[in-house]
Amino acid sequence: MSQPSDAARFHLLVSGVNDYAIYMLSPEGNVVSWNAGAQRFKGYTSDEIIGRHFSLFYTEEDRAKDKPAWVLQTALKEGKYEEEGWRVRKDGTRFWASVVIDPIRDEQGNLAGFAKITRDITEQKKARDAMLESEQRFRFLVQGVTDYAIFMLSPQGEVSNWNAGAQRIKGYAPEEIIGQHFSRFYTEEDRAIGLPARALETAPREGRFENEGWRVRKDGTRFWANVVIDAIRDDQGGLLGFAKVTRDITERRDAAQALERAKEALFQSQKLEAIGKLTGGVAHDFNNLLGVLSTGLEILAREVQSQTGIKMMAAMQRAVTRGATLTQQLLSFARQQPLRQDRYNLNAVIGKFEAVLRRAIDESIRFDLRMDPALRPVQIDAAQFEAALLNLVSNARDAMPDGGTLTLSTENVQLGENQVDHLPAGQFIKVTVADTGCGMSPDVAARAIEPFFTTKEVGKGTGMGLSQVYGLVQQCGGDLEIATEVGKGTVISIYLPALGAEDSRDLASAETNAGNDKALVVDDQPDVLEVAAEMFRSMGYDVLSANNAAGALEILKRTPDIDVLFSDVVMPDINGVVLAQEARKLVPGIKVVLASGYPAPALNEENASIRSFQFVSKPYRLAEIMRKLRAVD
Known part of the structure; x- marks a missing residue:
């Protein structure tokens, strides 16, 4: 049996191929051969x-445009x-x-003629189209995102x-930006230390780079950014570039810092409040002891005749006086000093x-000395203010042992x-x-108003100067602010509520109030009660x-002609809100003003009916009380 020729073998090969349509066309485009793949x-x-x-295989649209003829012409012209x-x-x-x-x-x-090879790639097209559609959707998604900056970098950045x-x-x-290096988004400081290059080095090595820091906008302004850079690789592991996602989190950072400052301020406030309560209690007890000593010394002084005894009595009396002064400073810090x-x-x-x-x-x-000529008036204990001012000036003097400048100023x-701090809006x-002295470190400044805290040598200071100033200012409804830096001096600022025209009317009316009006003042703290009653x-x-x-309540039952009830809210037996409600039942038309060291919102959570009454926060001022009384009318 003879073997087939090479041409015959090739013909058999082509005819048996099923995955490709392989056939010949005449120079005019007529089919002259047909394999199994073409039939399939x-x-x-x-x-x-x-x-x-062969135009039979084309769509009507393509035939209408005479595409088959154009195809053959192109093959002849281009060789394929x-x-x-x-x-x-x-x-x-x-x-x-x-x-x-x-x-x-x-x-x-x-x-x-022409050799024509056709393959059915419908499934591949579907897969490819699906991928392109997915990529397009992803592209639209990325392009439509406005809360995140999402962009690609080349391997060079x-x-x-x-x-x-x-x-x-x-x-x-x-x-404006495509083709530019991403390092332009970094601050000059970060570029100087090579942070952009380090980011591109870290991402391929570790798979990603992530950090937070300042970034720069086109107009030069800065924003706090969260940045993620991912290395993008091909199937063989080659670096194609980087995907970079940036988010502006300036507001979130500011909010977090504000919360942290609020927590720190609350901690300091609570610490000072606790110290104040302790200090106030010690001062009251100390006052009682000093009273006993002072009275005893007066009695003994009548009995002692010797010169030595008289000198000893005088020294002891001076010690009692110094102790009484210290007690007043303690009470001032604790905001229990009658003003x-x-x-x-x-x-x-x-x-x-x-x-x-x-x-x-x-x-x-x-x-x-720099004083604002149009300064508004304030409600203050002048003697206590002078003592506070002297304390501040003395501290400033001690901070400048080699000389310097001390500036005292006033302004609206x-x-x-x-x-x-927590001062309300207003004048x-x-x-x-x-x-311009030595200044204070942050740690020292944070403790500067604590009683008995001092950086001076033993015997050179009691540590009560700033404490007394702080207590006075707080008791007057103001606040104190410290700005200081080691080697650059210290600025102590006192803020006191200014009086306006309305306050003037209130104060004037205090002098012309009906002398026979009756007020019932209620507070479980004796000193607070005494001060409020005196007010x-x-x-x-x-x-x-x-x-x-x-x-x-017993007094109200016995004395039904009381005009005003002024009461603390938080008391150990019945709270002030309940007392006020009962007072209105016993004495219809009674004016009620409630007071508390707690802010009104916190009290509202426990007793919403407090909104039915006028309310002032401790420490309160005379003008404020008068405004509340006028508001009841």
């Missing part, structure tokens, strides 16, 4: 298709034609085909694409006291809500004592007092 893809047998024009497109089977269904057409020439170079979030956050349009408040212009108070202040410093210190200021008087007496009221709600 297109549905025609060789008898049905040989001799017919290759494309993908829709083709039609015998049953009319379509498939997506990969098509290659090569012109075939004889040994003389004459066109013998150049920006290669740019989404809407990047434009919103960083301020650059795509045409003799009146309306003053602090410029006038400082002017009368200026000579004393100048004597408190030495010649090496320049004393600079408008504060926003909580701009200075305040700011009194500032500034020195109402100064307004012209006949005052009755009780140290608990039960006692107050």
Whole structure:
């Protein structure tokens, strides 16, 4: 049996291929051969298709444009034609085909026809289209995100694409930034230490780089950013570039810092409040002991005749006096010092006291006095204010042993809500004592107003100076602020509520109040009760007092012509809100003002009916009480 020729073997090979349609066309485009793959893809047998024009496989749209003829012309001109497109089977269904057409020439170079190879790649097209659709959706998603800057970097760090979030956050349009190096988003300080390069080194090594820090917008402003850089690799592990996601978290950072400051302020406030309660209790007990000693010394002084005994008695009496002074400072810090408040212009108070202040410093210190000529009046105990001012000036002097400048100034200021600690919004008087001395470290400044805390040598100071100032200011409804830096001096600022025209009317009315009006003052703290009672007496009221709600109710039952009830809210037996409700039942029309050291919102959570009454926060002022009483009318 003879073996088939090479040509016959090749013919058998082509005819048996099922995955490709391989067939010949005449120079005019008629089918002249047909393999098994062609029959499988297109549905025609060789008898049905040989001799017919290959345009039969094209869609009506392509035939209408005379595409088959153009294809053959292109193959002749270019030496090959290759494309993908829709083709039609015998049953009319379509498939997506990969098509290659090569012109075939004889040994003389004459066109013998065309070799045509077609493959059905419909499934691959579906998969590819699905991927493209997915990529497009992802691209639209990324482009539509405005809260995040999402963009790509080349392996060298150049920006290669740019989404809407990047434009919103960083301020650059795509045409302004694509092709630019991403290091321009970093601050000068970060660029100087090589942070952008370190980020690109870290991401490929560890898979990602993440940090928070300042970044720079196109206009030069800064924002606090959370940044993630991921290394992007191909299937072989080669670095293609980086995906970078940036978010502006400035507001979140500011909120977190504000919360931290609030927590720290609350901690300091609670610590000082606890120290204040302890200090106040010690001071009251100490006062009692000093009273016993002072009375005993007066009695003994009558009995002692010797010169030595008289000197000893005098020294002991001086010690008692110094102890009494210290007690007053303790009470001032604890905000339990009875104040003799009146309306003053602090410029006038400082002017009368200026000579004393100048004597408190030495010649090496320049004393600079700057007073606002239009200063508003305040409600203050002038003597206590002078003592506080002397303490501040003395501290400033001690901070400048080699000389310097001490500046005392006054000014009107408008504060926003909580701009200075927890002070309400409004008009305040700011009194500032500034020195150019040694300053304080942050740790020392944080403890500066604690009683008995001092950095001076033993015997050189009691540590009560700033404590006394702080207590006085707090008791007057103000606050104290310390700004200091080691080697650059210290600025102590006192804020006191300014009086306006309304306060003037209230104070005036205090002097003309009906002398026979009666006020019932209730507080479980004896000293607070005494001060509050004295305040109402100064307004012209006949005052009755009780140290608990039960006692107050008994007085109301016995004395139904009481005009005003002024009561603390938090008391051990019956709280002030319940007392006020019962008082209105017993004495219809009674004016009620409630007071508490707790803020009104905190009290509202426990007893919403407190909103039915006028309320003042401790420490309160005379003018404030008068406004509340007027509001009840």
